[in-house]
Amino acid sequence: MQIKSARVIVTCPGRNFVTLKIEVEGGLTGIGDATLNGRELSVVSYLEDHVCPALIGKDARRIEDIWQFLYRGAYWRRGPVTMRAIAAVDVALWDIKAKAAKMPLYDLLGGKSRDRVMVYGHANGGDIDETVDAVGRYIEMGYKAIRAQTGIPGVKGAYGVGRGDLYYEPADAALPSETLWNTTSYLDYAPKLFEALRDRFGFDHHLLHDVHHRLTPIEAARLGKSLEPARLFWMEDCTPAENQEAFRLVRQHTVTPLAVGEIFNTIWDCKDLIGEQLIDYIRATIVGAGGVTGLRRIADYAAIYQVRTGCHGATDLSPVTLGTAVHFDSWVPNFGIQEYMRHTPETDAVFPHNYAFEDGYLLVGETPGHGVDIDEEEAAKYPYKPMQLPVARLEDGTMWNW
Protein backbone atom coordinates (compact mmCIF):
# COMPACT_ATOMS: atom_id res chain seq x y z
CA MET A 1 0.00 0.00 0.00
CA GLN A 2 2.36 2.69 -1.26
CA ILE A 3 1.79 6.37 -0.63
CA LYS A 4 1.04 8.04 -3.96
CA SER A 5 0.50 11.65 -2.94
CA ALA A 6 0.50 13.89 0.12
CA ARG A 7 -1.11 17.33 -0.21
CA VAL A 8 -1.67 20.21 2.19
CA ILE A 9 -4.99 22.07 2.14
CA VAL A 10 -5.34 25.42 3.92
CA THR A 11 -8.78 26.89 4.54
CA CYS A 12 -10.22 29.65 6.71
CA PRO A 13 -13.96 29.15 7.31
CA GLY A 14 -13.85 31.71 10.16
CA ARG A 15 -10.41 30.56 11.35
CA ASN A 16 -7.44 28.87 9.68
CA PHE A 17 -7.13 25.10 9.41
CA VAL A 18 -4.28 23.11 7.86
CA THR A 19 -5.15 19.62 6.63
CA LEU A 20 -2.93 16.94 5.14
CA LYS A 21 -4.49 14.57 2.62
CA ILE A 22 -2.67 11.34 1.81
CA GLU A 23 -3.63 9.04 -1.04
CA VAL A 24 -2.35 5.49 -1.49
CA GLU A 25 -2.20 3.28 -4.54
CA GLY A 26 -5.64 1.86 -5.12
CA GLY A 27 -7.24 5.21 -4.30
CA LEU A 28 -7.87 5.13 -0.52
CA THR A 29 -7.37 8.52 1.11
CA GLY A 30 -6.93 9.68 4.68
CA ILE A 31 -6.72 13.13 6.28
CA GLY A 32 -4.91 14.56 9.28
CA ASP A 33 -5.05 17.95 11.04
CA ALA A 34 -1.87 20.07 11.20
CA THR A 35 -3.30 23.33 12.55
CA LEU A 36 -1.04 25.39 14.84
CA ASN A 37 -3.05 28.43 15.90
CA GLY A 38 -1.38 31.68 14.86
CA ARG A 39 1.62 29.90 13.29
CA GLU A 40 -0.19 27.85 10.62
CA LEU A 41 2.09 28.51 7.67
CA SER A 42 5.17 27.22 9.48
CA VAL A 43 3.59 23.74 9.55
CA VAL A 44 2.47 24.09 5.93
CA SER A 45 6.10 24.68 4.92
CA TYR A 46 7.38 21.91 7.20
CA LEU A 47 5.02 19.47 5.54
CA GLU A 48 5.26 20.64 1.94
CA ASP A 49 8.99 21.35 1.84
CA HIS A 50 10.33 18.61 4.08
CA VAL A 51 7.85 15.84 4.88
CA CYS A 52 5.55 15.21 1.89
CA PRO A 53 8.34 14.50 -0.63
CA ALA A 54 9.82 11.89 1.75
CA LEU A 55 6.49 10.07 2.11
CA ILE A 56 6.01 9.19 -1.54
CA GLY A 57 6.52 5.47 -2.14
CA LYS A 58 6.51 4.56 1.58
CA ASP A 59 4.28 1.71 2.76
CA ALA A 60 1.27 3.40 4.39
CA ARG A 61 0.67 0.36 6.62
CA ARG A 62 3.92 1.00 8.54
CA ILE A 63 2.56 3.80 10.73
CA GLU A 64 4.98 3.28 13.63
CA ASP A 65 8.00 3.16 11.33
CA ILE A 66 6.93 6.34 9.52
CA TRP A 67 6.38 8.04 12.92
CA GLN A 68 9.91 7.06 14.00
CA PHE A 69 11.31 8.10 10.61
CA LEU A 70 9.83 11.58 10.97
CA TYR A 71 10.65 11.94 14.70
CA ARG A 72 14.20 10.60 14.74
CA GLY A 73 14.85 11.51 11.14
CA ALA A 74 14.40 15.24 11.67
CA TYR A 75 17.34 15.11 14.10
CA TRP A 76 15.77 18.33 15.61
CA ARG A 77 13.26 16.58 17.83
CA ARG A 78 9.99 17.67 19.41
CA GLY A 79 8.44 21.15 19.30
CA PRO A 80 4.97 22.24 18.16
CA VAL A 81 5.77 22.53 14.44
CA THR A 82 7.50 19.16 14.04
CA MET A 83 5.00 17.30 16.21
CA ARG A 84 1.97 18.79 14.43
CA ALA A 85 3.40 17.73 11.09
CA ILE A 86 4.00 14.22 12.46
CA ALA A 87 0.47 14.18 13.90
CA ALA A 88 -1.05 15.07 10.52
CA VAL A 89 0.78 12.20 8.80
CA ASP A 90 0.02 9.79 11.63
CA VAL A 91 -3.72 10.55 11.72
CA ALA A 92 -4.05 10.37 7.93
CA LEU A 93 -2.35 6.94 8.01
CA TRP A 94 -4.57 5.63 10.84
CA ASP A 95 -7.57 6.85 8.83
CA ILE A 96 -6.35 4.91 5.79
CA LYS A 97 -5.53 1.80 7.81
CA ALA A 98 -8.96 1.77 9.43
CA LYS A 99 -10.68 2.32 6.08
CA ALA A 100 -8.66 -0.53 4.56
CA ALA A 101 -9.66 -2.75 7.48
CA LYS A 102 -13.27 -1.54 7.08
CA MET A 103 -13.34 -0.64 10.77
CA PRO A 104 -14.08 2.52 12.72
CA LEU A 105 -10.78 3.71 14.18
CA TYR A 106 -11.77 2.84 17.77
CA ASP A 107 -12.08 -0.81 16.75
CA LEU A 108 -8.60 -0.84 15.31
CA LEU A 109 -7.27 0.67 18.55
CA GLY A 110 -8.73 -2.18 20.59
CA GLY A 111 -12.44 -1.54 20.66
CA LYS A 112 -14.74 0.61 22.75
CA SER A 113 -14.17 0.99 26.48
CA ARG A 114 -17.35 3.10 26.81
CA ASP A 115 -20.52 3.87 24.90
CA ARG A 116 -20.25 7.67 24.90
CA VAL A 117 -17.71 10.35 25.60
CA MET A 118 -18.43 12.98 28.26
CA VAL A 119 -17.54 16.47 27.10
CA TYR A 120 -17.28 19.89 28.68
CA GLY A 121 -18.45 23.10 27.03
CA HIS A 122 -17.24 26.67 27.47
CA ALA A 123 -19.46 29.12 29.32
CA ASN A 124 -18.23 32.65 29.79
CA GLY A 125 -19.41 36.17 30.45
CA GLY A 126 -18.16 39.69 31.08
CA ASP A 127 -18.76 39.36 34.84
CA ILE A 128 -20.03 36.85 37.41
CA ASP A 129 -23.75 37.40 36.69
CA GLU A 130 -23.30 36.97 32.96
CA THR A 131 -21.18 33.85 33.46
CA VAL A 132 -23.72 32.29 35.82
CA ASP A 133 -26.40 32.86 33.15
CA ALA A 134 -24.14 31.36 30.49
CA VAL A 135 -23.57 28.23 32.60
CA GLY A 136 -27.35 27.96 32.97
CA ARG A 137 -27.70 27.90 29.19
CA TYR A 138 -25.14 25.07 28.92
CA ILE A 139 -27.02 23.10 31.55
CA GLU A 140 -30.21 23.58 29.50
CA MET A 141 -28.38 22.24 26.44
CA GLY A 142 -27.70 19.05 28.38
CA TYR A 143 -24.02 19.48 29.31
CA LYS A 144 -22.89 17.50 32.34
CA ALA A 145 -19.60 19.40 32.61
CA ILE A 146 -18.96 23.09 32.00
CA ARG A 147 -15.84 25.23 31.98
CA ALA A 148 -16.60 28.66 33.44
CA GLN A 149 -14.51 31.77 32.75
CA THR A 150 -15.44 35.29 33.75
CA GLY A 151 -14.27 38.75 32.80
CA ILE A 152 -12.78 40.68 35.71
CA PRO A 153 -13.93 44.24 36.34
CA GLY A 154 -11.14 46.62 35.30
CA VAL A 155 -9.09 43.92 33.51
CA LYS A 156 -9.40 44.38 29.74
CA GLY A 157 -9.60 41.11 27.83
CA ALA A 158 -9.23 38.68 30.76
CA TYR A 159 -8.69 35.16 29.40
CA GLY A 160 -11.59 33.07 28.15
CA VAL A 161 -14.25 35.71 27.66
CA GLY A 162 -15.67 35.05 24.23
CA ARG A 163 -17.43 36.99 21.57
CA GLY A 164 -20.52 34.82 21.51
CA ASP A 165 -22.22 32.03 23.35
CA LEU A 166 -21.17 28.98 21.39
CA TYR A 167 -18.29 29.97 19.15
CA TYR A 168 -15.12 31.52 20.51
CA GLU A 169 -11.81 31.98 18.76
CA PRO A 170 -9.17 34.00 20.60
CA ALA A 171 -6.91 34.53 17.54
CA ASP A 172 -8.65 37.73 16.46
CA ALA A 173 -6.27 39.89 14.39
CA ALA A 174 -3.39 39.74 11.92
CA LEU A 175 -1.06 41.03 14.63
CA PRO A 176 -1.45 40.13 18.33
CA SER A 177 -4.00 42.21 20.23
CA GLU A 178 -2.91 43.44 23.64
CA THR A 179 -4.83 42.33 26.71
CA LEU A 180 -4.30 43.17 30.35
CA TRP A 181 -3.65 40.92 33.32
CA ASN A 182 -3.99 41.56 37.04
CA THR A 183 -3.35 38.60 39.35
CA THR A 184 -4.58 40.36 42.51
CA SER A 185 -8.01 41.13 41.00
CA TYR A 186 -8.26 37.63 39.51
CA LEU A 187 -7.43 35.80 42.74
CA ASP A 188 -10.04 37.88 44.49
CA TYR A 189 -12.77 37.50 41.81
CA ALA A 190 -12.52 33.96 40.39
CA PRO A 191 -13.46 32.09 43.63
CA LYS A 192 -16.59 34.28 43.90
CA LEU A 193 -17.71 33.02 40.49
CA PHE A 194 -17.61 29.40 41.63
CA GLU A 195 -19.33 30.23 44.90
CA ALA A 196 -22.12 31.89 42.88
CA LEU A 197 -22.33 28.91 40.51
CA ARG A 198 -22.66 26.36 43.31
CA ASP A 199 -25.21 28.58 45.09
CA ARG A 200 -27.32 28.78 41.94
CA PHE A 201 -26.95 25.27 40.46
CA GLY A 202 -25.84 23.02 43.31
CA PHE A 203 -23.36 20.19 42.84
CA ASP A 204 -24.96 18.05 40.13
CA HIS A 205 -22.72 19.32 37.33
CA HIS A 206 -18.97 19.22 36.90
CA LEU A 207 -17.33 22.63 36.85
CA LEU A 208 -13.91 23.29 35.33
CA HIS A 209 -11.70 26.36 35.17
CA ASP A 210 -8.71 27.35 33.03
CA VAL A 211 -6.08 29.60 34.61
CA HIS A 212 -4.19 29.71 31.30
CA HIS A 213 -0.67 29.70 32.75
CA ARG A 214 -1.14 33.04 34.55
CA LEU A 215 -0.08 32.30 38.14
CA THR A 216 3.13 31.56 39.99
CA PRO A 217 3.18 28.21 41.85
CA ILE A 218 2.37 29.72 45.24
CA GLU A 219 -0.46 31.80 43.76
CA ALA A 220 -1.80 28.70 42.04
CA ALA A 221 -1.69 26.86 45.36
CA ARG A 222 -3.71 29.65 46.94
CA LEU A 223 -6.31 29.57 44.16
CA GLY A 224 -6.60 25.79 44.36
CA LYS A 225 -7.23 26.09 48.10
CA SER A 226 -9.81 28.81 47.74
CA LEU A 227 -11.67 26.80 45.08
CA GLU A 228 -11.88 23.66 47.22
CA PRO A 229 -15.42 24.35 48.52
CA ALA A 230 -16.65 24.44 44.88
CA ARG A 231 -15.23 20.92 44.28
CA LEU A 232 -14.00 21.54 40.74
CA PHE A 233 -13.56 18.73 38.24
CA TRP A 234 -10.22 20.39 37.51
CA MET A 235 -8.16 23.56 37.65
CA GLU A 236 -6.25 23.77 34.36
CA ASP A 237 -2.81 25.18 33.53
CA CYS A 238 -2.58 26.88 36.92
CA THR A 239 1.10 27.73 36.39
CA PRO A 240 3.44 27.37 33.40
CA ALA A 241 4.58 23.76 33.11
CA GLU A 242 8.02 24.11 31.54
CA ASN A 243 9.20 23.50 35.08
CA GLN A 244 7.35 20.31 35.94
CA GLU A 245 8.65 20.54 39.54
CA ALA A 246 6.48 23.60 40.12
CA PHE A 247 3.41 21.41 40.40
CA ARG A 248 4.76 19.71 43.50
CA LEU A 249 4.30 22.91 45.45
CA VAL A 250 0.72 23.37 44.18
CA ARG A 251 -0.05 19.73 44.97
CA GLN A 252 1.22 20.00 48.52
CA HIS A 253 -1.31 22.71 49.27
CA THR A 254 -4.55 21.71 47.60
CA VAL A 255 -6.83 18.80 46.76
CA THR A 256 -8.36 20.64 43.78
CA PRO A 257 -7.61 18.27 40.87
CA LEU A 258 -5.00 19.56 38.43
CA ALA A 259 -5.01 19.35 34.64
CA VAL A 260 -2.22 20.36 32.31
CA GLY A 261 -0.80 19.66 28.87
CA GLU A 262 -2.62 21.35 25.99
CA ILE A 263 0.67 22.84 24.80
CA PHE A 264 2.69 19.65 25.36
CA ASN A 265 4.13 17.90 22.32
CA THR A 266 5.56 14.62 23.59
CA ILE A 267 5.66 12.28 26.54
CA TRP A 268 8.81 14.04 27.68
CA ASP A 269 6.83 17.20 28.49
CA CYS A 270 4.69 15.33 31.00
CA LYS A 271 6.89 12.45 32.12
CA ASP A 272 7.60 13.76 35.63
CA LEU A 273 4.18 15.33 36.10
CA ILE A 274 2.65 11.92 35.51
CA GLY A 275 5.31 9.68 37.06
CA GLU A 276 5.40 11.70 40.27
CA GLN A 277 1.61 11.99 40.37
CA LEU A 278 1.64 15.77 40.36
CA ILE A 279 -1.43 16.03 38.11
CA ASP A 280 -4.78 14.29 37.73
CA TYR A 281 -5.61 14.89 34.07
CA ILE A 282 -3.34 15.07 31.04
CA ARG A 283 -4.56 17.51 28.37
CA ALA A 284 -2.26 16.52 25.51
CA THR A 285 -4.19 15.90 22.32
CA ILE A 286 -3.97 14.18 18.96
CA VAL A 287 -2.74 17.13 16.88
CA GLY A 288 -0.48 18.54 19.61
CA ALA A 289 1.29 15.39 20.67
CA GLY A 290 2.23 13.53 17.51
CA GLY A 291 -1.07 11.95 16.53
CA VAL A 292 -2.73 8.78 17.77
CA THR A 293 0.68 7.11 18.06
CA GLY A 294 2.16 9.85 20.27
CA LEU A 295 -0.93 10.32 22.42
CA ARG A 296 -1.39 6.60 22.98
CA ARG A 297 2.09 6.39 24.49
CA ILE A 298 1.25 9.23 26.88
CA ALA A 299 -2.13 7.78 27.85
CA ASP A 300 -0.73 4.31 28.51
CA TYR A 301 2.01 5.76 30.71
CA ALA A 302 -0.53 7.94 32.53
CA ALA A 303 -2.76 4.92 33.20
CA ILE A 304 -0.11 3.37 35.45
CA TYR A 305 -0.44 6.37 37.77
CA GLN A 306 -4.23 6.74 37.56
CA VAL A 307 -3.85 9.96 35.62
CA ARG A 308 -6.77 10.30 33.22
CA THR A 309 -7.08 11.93 29.82
CA GLY A 310 -8.74 15.27 29.13
CA CYS A 311 -7.93 16.03 25.52
CA HIS A 312 -7.68 19.64 24.45
CA GLY A 313 -10.57 20.41 22.11
CA ALA A 314 -10.67 24.13 21.43
CA THR A 315 -11.83 25.31 18.00
CA ASP A 316 -8.27 25.78 16.75
CA LEU A 317 -8.14 21.99 16.56
CA SER A 318 -10.06 21.12 13.42
CA PRO A 319 -12.98 18.67 13.25
CA VAL A 320 -10.37 16.15 12.05
CA THR A 321 -8.68 16.29 15.46
CA LEU A 322 -11.98 16.30 17.33
CA GLY A 323 -13.30 13.35 15.31
CA THR A 324 -10.11 11.37 15.86
CA ALA A 325 -10.17 12.27 19.56
CA VAL A 326 -13.69 10.88 19.92
CA HIS A 327 -12.43 7.52 18.59
CA PHE A 328 -9.42 7.71 20.90
CA ASP A 329 -11.62 8.64 23.87
CA SER A 330 -14.00 5.77 23.09
CA TRP A 331 -11.10 3.36 23.34
CA VAL A 332 -8.69 4.75 25.95
CA PRO A 333 -9.16 2.90 29.26
CA ASN A 334 -8.15 5.86 31.45
CA PHE A 335 -10.51 8.38 29.87
CA GLY A 336 -11.41 11.45 31.93
CA ILE A 337 -13.27 13.98 29.80
CA GLN A 338 -13.11 15.59 26.34
CA GLU A 339 -13.15 19.35 25.73
CA TYR A 340 -15.77 20.28 23.16
CA MET A 341 -15.91 23.78 21.78
CA ARG A 342 -18.30 23.83 18.85
CA HIS A 343 -17.08 24.67 15.38
CA THR A 344 -19.06 27.15 13.30
CA PRO A 345 -21.55 25.87 10.68
CA GLU A 346 -19.08 27.03 7.95
CA THR A 347 -16.33 24.86 9.46
CA ASP A 348 -18.67 21.89 9.83
CA ALA A 349 -19.58 22.24 6.13
CA VAL A 350 -15.90 22.13 5.12
CA PHE A 351 -15.32 19.06 7.30
CA PRO A 352 -18.30 16.65 7.05
CA HIS A 353 -18.17 14.31 10.05
CA ASN A 354 -20.17 11.69 11.84
CA TYR A 355 -19.58 12.42 15.54
CA ALA A 356 -22.64 13.94 17.20
CA PHE A 357 -23.45 15.73 20.46
CA GLU A 358 -26.26 14.28 22.53
CA ASP A 359 -27.20 15.11 26.09
CA GLY A 360 -23.72 16.16 27.25
CA TYR A 361 -21.84 13.42 25.41
CA LEU A 362 -20.22 12.98 22.00
CA LEU A 363 -21.24 9.84 20.18
CA VAL A 364 -18.66 8.24 17.94
CA GLY A 365 -19.48 7.39 14.31
CA GLU A 366 -19.47 3.83 13.01
CA THR A 367 -18.07 4.32 9.49
CA PRO A 368 -14.56 3.03 8.65
CA GLY A 369 -11.73 5.45 9.48
CA HIS A 370 -11.93 8.41 11.83
CA GLY A 371 -15.16 9.59 10.23
CA VAL A 372 -14.11 13.11 9.15
CA ASP A 373 -13.68 14.22 5.56
CA ILE A 374 -12.78 17.46 3.81
CA ASP A 375 -14.96 19.00 1.11
CA GLU A 376 -12.26 20.59 -1.02
CA GLU A 377 -14.64 22.74 -3.05
CA GLU A 378 -16.09 24.16 0.12
CA ALA A 379 -12.57 24.62 1.60
CA ALA A 380 -11.46 26.58 -1.48
CA LYS A 381 -14.09 29.24 -0.78
CA TYR A 382 -12.15 30.38 2.29
CA PRO A 383 -8.57 31.51 1.61
CA TYR A 384 -5.96 31.76 4.40
CA LYS A 385 -6.17 34.87 6.59
CA PRO A 386 -3.31 35.88 8.89
CA MET A 387 -4.59 35.66 12.48
CA GLN A 388 -2.58 35.58 15.69
CA LEU A 389 -3.31 34.92 19.34
CA PRO A 390 -3.38 37.88 21.74
CA VAL A 391 -0.60 38.77 24.18
CA ALA A 392 -1.02 39.82 27.81
CA ARG A 393 0.71 42.57 29.79
CA LEU A 394 0.59 43.64 33.41
CA GLU A 395 -0.60 47.16 34.22
CA ASP A 396 2.99 48.49 34.25
CA GLY A 397 3.59 47.13 30.74
CA THR A 398 5.46 43.92 31.67
CA MET A 399 4.84 41.04 29.25
CA TRP A 400 2.95 38.20 30.92
CA ASN A 401 1.71 34.78 29.87
CA TRP A 402 -1.39 35.03 27.69
Ligand SMILES: O=C(O)C(=O)C[C@H](O)[C@H](O)CO
Ligand atom coordinates in the same frame (compact mmCIF):
# COMPACT_ATOMS: atom_id res chain seq x y z
O1 LIG B 1 -9.33 25.31 25.35
C1 LIG B 1 -8.49 25.64 26.17
O2 LIG B 1 -8.35 25.12 27.27
C2 LIG B 1 -7.56 26.70 25.83
O3 LIG B 1 -6.78 27.09 26.66
C3 LIG B 1 -7.64 27.22 24.45
C4 LIG B 1 -6.38 27.89 23.96
O4 LIG B 1 -6.34 29.21 24.44
C5 LIG B 1 -6.36 27.87 22.47
O5 LIG B 1 -6.40 26.54 22.05
C6 LIG B 1 -5.16 28.58 21.92
O6 LIG B 1 -5.12 28.43 20.54
Ligand SMILES: [Mg+2]
Ligand atom coordinates in the same frame (compact mmCIF):
# COMPACT_ATOMS: atom_id res chain seq x y z
MG1 LIG C 1 -6.61 25.62 28.24
